[in-house]
Amino acid sequence: PQTIYLSDYTPPAYLVDSVHLTFKLGGTGTRVVSRIAFRPNPDATSREFFLHGEDLRFVSAKIDGTPITPDLRDDGLRYDAPDAPFVFEAEVEISPATNTSLEGLYMSNGMYCTQCEAEGFRKITYYPDRPDVMAVFTVRIEGDLPVLLSNGNPTASGEGWAEWHDPWPKPAYLFALVAGDLVALSDTFTTRSGREVDLNIWVRPGGDEAKRAFGMEALKKSMKWDEDVYGREYDLDLFNIVAVDDFNMGAMENKGLNIFNASAVLASPETATDADFERIEAIIAHEYFHNWTGNRITCRDWFQLCLKEGLTVFRDQQFTGDMRSHAVKRIDDALVLRAHQFREDNGPLAHPVRPDSFVEINNFYTATVYEKGAEVIGMLKLLVGNADYAKALDLYFDRHDGDAATIEDWLKVFEDVTGRDLRQFALWYSQAGTPRLTVTETYEGGTYHLHLRQETPPTPGQDTKEPLVLPVAVGLLNENGAEVVPTTVLEMTQSAQTFSFEGLSSKPTASILRNFSAPVIVKHDKTNAERAFLLAHDTDPFNRWDAGRTLAQDLLVRMVREDAAPDAAFLDGLAAVLRDDALDPAFRALVLRLPSEEDTAQALFDAGHTPDPSAINDAHETLKLHIAQHLQDTLPRIYADMSVDGPYTPDAEPAGKRALGNAVLALISKLDGGKAAAQQFANADNMTQQLGALRALLQISKGAAELAAFEDQWRHDRLVMDKWFALQVSLAPADQAAATAEKLTVHPDFDLKNPNRFRAVFGGLRGNTAGFHHPSGAGYDLLAEWLIKLDPLNPQTTARMTTAFDTWKRYDAERQSKMRTALERIARAKGLSGDTNEMVTRILG
Ligand code: HT7
Numbered sequence: 001p002q003t004i005y006l007s008d009y010t011p012p013a014y015l016v017d018s019v020h021l022t023f024k025l026g027g028t029g030t031r032v033v034s035r036i037a038f039r040p041n042p043d044a045t046s047r048e049f050f051l052h053g054e055d056l057r058f059v060s061a062k063i064d065g066t067p068i069t070p071d072l073r074d075d076g077l078r079y080d081a082p083d084a085p086f087v088f089e090a091e092v093e094i095s096p097a098t099n100t101s102l103e104g105l106y107m108s109n110g111m112y113c114t115q116c117e118a119e120g121f122r123k124i125t126y127y128p129d130r131p132d133v134m135a136v137f138t139v140r141i142e143g144d145l146p147v148l149l150s151n152g153n154p155t156a157s158g159e160g161w162a163e164w165h166d167p168w169p170k171p172a173y174l175f176a177l178v179a180g181d182l183v184a185l186s187d188t189f190t191t192r193s194g195r196e197v198d199l200n201i202w203v204r205p206g207g208d209e210a211k212r213a214f215g216m217e218a219l220k221k222s223m224k225w226d227e228d229v230y231g232r233e234y235d236l237d238l239f240n241i242v243a244v245d246d247f248n249m250g251a252m253e254n255k256g257l258n259i260f261n262a263s264a265v266l267a268s269p270e271t272a273t274d275a276d277f278e279r280i281e282a283i284i285a286h287e288y289f290h291n292w293t294g295n296r297i298t299c300r301d302w303f304q305l306c307l308k309e310g311l312t313v314f315r316d317q318q319f320t321g322d323m324r325s326h327a328v329k330r331i332d333d334a335l336v337l338r339a340h341q342f343r344e345d346n347g348p349l350a351h352p353v354r355p356d357s358f359v360e361i362n363n364f365y366t367a368t369v370y371e372k373g374a375e376v377i378g379m380l381k382l383l384v385g386n387a388d389y390a391k392a393l394d395l396y397f398d399r400h401d402g403d404a405a406t407i408e409d410w411l412k413v414f415e416d417v418t419g420r421d422l423r424q425f426a427l428w429y430s431q432a433g434t435p436r437l438t439v440t441e442t443y444e445g446g447t448y449h450l451h452l453r454q455e456t457p458p459t460p461g462q463d464t465k466e467p468l469v470l471p472v473a474v475g476l477l478n479e480n481g482a483e484v485v486p487t488t489v490l491e492m493t494q495s496a497q498t499f500s501f502e503g504l505s506s507k508p509t510a511s512i513l514r515n516f517s518a519p520v521i522v523k524h525d526k527t528n529a530e531r532a533f534l535l536a537h538d539t540d541p542f543n544r545w546d547a548g549r550t551l552a553q554d555l556l557v558r559m560v561r562e563d564a565a566p567d568a569a570f571l572d573g574l575a576a577v578l579r580d581d582a583l584d585p586a587f588r589a590l591v592l593r594l595p596s597e598e599d600t601a602q603a604l605f606d607a608g609h610t611p612d613p614s615a616i617n618d619a620h621e622t623l624k625l626h627i628a629q630h631l632q633d634t635l636p637r638i639y640a641d642m643s644v645d646g647p648y649t650p651d652a653e654p655a656g657k658r659a660l661g662n663a664v665l666a667l668i669s670k671l672d673g674g675k676a677a678a679q680q681f682a683n684a685d686n687m688t689q690q691l692g693a694l695r696a697l698l699q700i701s702k703g704a705a706e707l708a709a710f711e712d713q714w715r716h717d718r719l720v721m722d723k724w725f726a727l728q729v730s731l732a733p734a735d736q737a738a739a740t741a742e743k744l745t746v747h748p749d750f751d752l753k754n755p756n757r758f759r760a761v762f763g764g765l766r767g768n769t770a771g772f773h774h775p776s777g778a779g780y781d782l783l784a785e786w787l788i789k790l791d792p793l794n795p796q797t798t799a800r801m802t803t804a805f806d807t808w809k810r811y812d813a814e815r816q817s818k819m820r821t822a823l824e825r826i827a828r829a830k831g832l833s834g835d836t837n838e839m840v841t842r843i844l845g
């Protein structure tokens, strides 16, 4: 396997002016005829003419009309090409029907579709498949199918053929083609300059038609928001979205033809939860926002992936905050970051937001590139202020429209607008690891001193770390909870720094890192009383929630370590928030949500202890029971208050009520043996309440009848059935988790080739912390066995799922040895893909 280094970047030898592609579709034999106008790149350092190509059957090639015999290799084609403009033509044959990798051109339930990011276009035809080669594409599709789609605008069509032209130069990874028997929900959007854009959401006929309306509204909201907030208007006459069943990720931003995992676009009240609706709205926005941040301005090379992904995640987070609640969204985002990115940073897979080397780029679509990449932009915005952020973005769009840009280009616009030197800030892109921010405080003579120390632990390949620029948002509260110093952003640039606040009549309580102003771990030795005070009074909703979270986490650690009993500071604080009807129910639901068992394992490990997943599971169950008993008198009242009148809508307000209702129901079920949950299950007219009730029942080891009824009701709906598969594995008692997953692999609806179904079962297994880490090792063995089966079919999804093992060094010797054995077994599998091999090698360290 070849390692690719950022420092080795060289410009392409040839540039492409235009590409003409003709597809003659056939399941096991699709002919692709290409005509590509090349010209030497004046900035190139070499004249080697190399075109990527993988799994292609070469038929013929010509240069300027003369047949040539190129040098064919496993990874592409080489030829001594002219040092002047020329037209290259080729014909190849590919086999979409047998392409299970879901990369390149493949078939999903009779539909042809493509996935080209990052390097899938080379499985379609010979091409310089790198993002800094941008070209105008014209596409002709010939096939006996009713709907034939590609990027850009349609130019001509007839019986069995269609032609498309995309006027915007684009890299090959944004190419798309879809062909099949499809039906559209159509609408229009009028841009702010008065152009009418046709919008379509396409599905296969036969069941999904009623699930498209929400996605269409989300698309229109996204288009409007990008005009209002970023001044970005859509630039084609048509925007198509297609829902596909077999897809490796959430969705793909191909120019004018977004392709979506069906789960990321289709929703109805009966089949999708409130969380699904919110996720769909965010993914539609994300892919739409890529039209500017990714498509109009793309990445020079794949090391710059965070340029488009970090910024687009940041934009979709802003959008969701604007559409719903900023406080709740910030908490949700911090939960995701801590669960996935901090985990990545603390283990063998740690890498910088902009990695400096990779073997397989598919393995770098990570929480670090995406979510930490977004956090870095949030910090930049906080440091320069909203007005300069807006100016810098305007300059970025003006200066780089049509470019394949770099992080240096991105930072330069901020330097030019603000006059700041961002060299130290740029370390956020190159230095891996989560900084620890240690806080101590002193108070004397009316002056309060905040002593901050930052330290980033070593990560693989980076033993020493530099201090980073940390925006630390701080507020100070007096003993009545009133703000004596409102939120102030301290700019920390050194390893240790003291910030002082004068003129205070008594020692204040500090609220540090408000709104989670930097992606760091705060170490602040506060008493439980101080935390409870912040849970009750902090005027910053994020820190108010975080105070409760820290109380819960400390308590869980003490319960595991010392068999401690839940203390009043936590239980009373929780009760007060829960009973406070002035607070948003969605916020109260978040306060009620305990840290995950995975969080507790990490917290124990951070404190120098070896986590025991069974003991953690016991502590969590005990704490839930204590909470239920402590709140016994309040729960029925709140549950009743959370009922929503009128027809279901997925809006934030009723969704918040349902979230709190379900959280309370889970607690009530600990006390009433599942009576209320069974009733909610029977009466539910929406998936949020049906699933919430089923979850509450399974959590108390009841619900067998409901699980069977759910299967009967929903066996025709694969997206709902994914929930059915996932739920029973993730909530199975620890000693039955692997057996439950194994039983489901012989269910007639289990389909190894469908990533959603595979993730439902095996994502459910890894999500069942005590079950996956059961001392028998059955969870590890089963996952290894199925990853070995999946790898030859779908290396991308296999490689991603190996991350279930990335915490192996945290555990006791026996578990370590079992996990290591599982990893080594995968590593030894015959013909293991490069994707999976890279991941397993890095995890083993
Ligand atoms: N830009 C896309 C990333 C992506 C992807 C999507 C679907 C299947 C395979 C993929 N590989 C990379 C999705 C996004 O971030 O918007």
Ligand code: ZN
Pocket (backbone or CB within 6 Å): 286, 290, 308, 309, 312
């Ligand atoms: Zn993206």
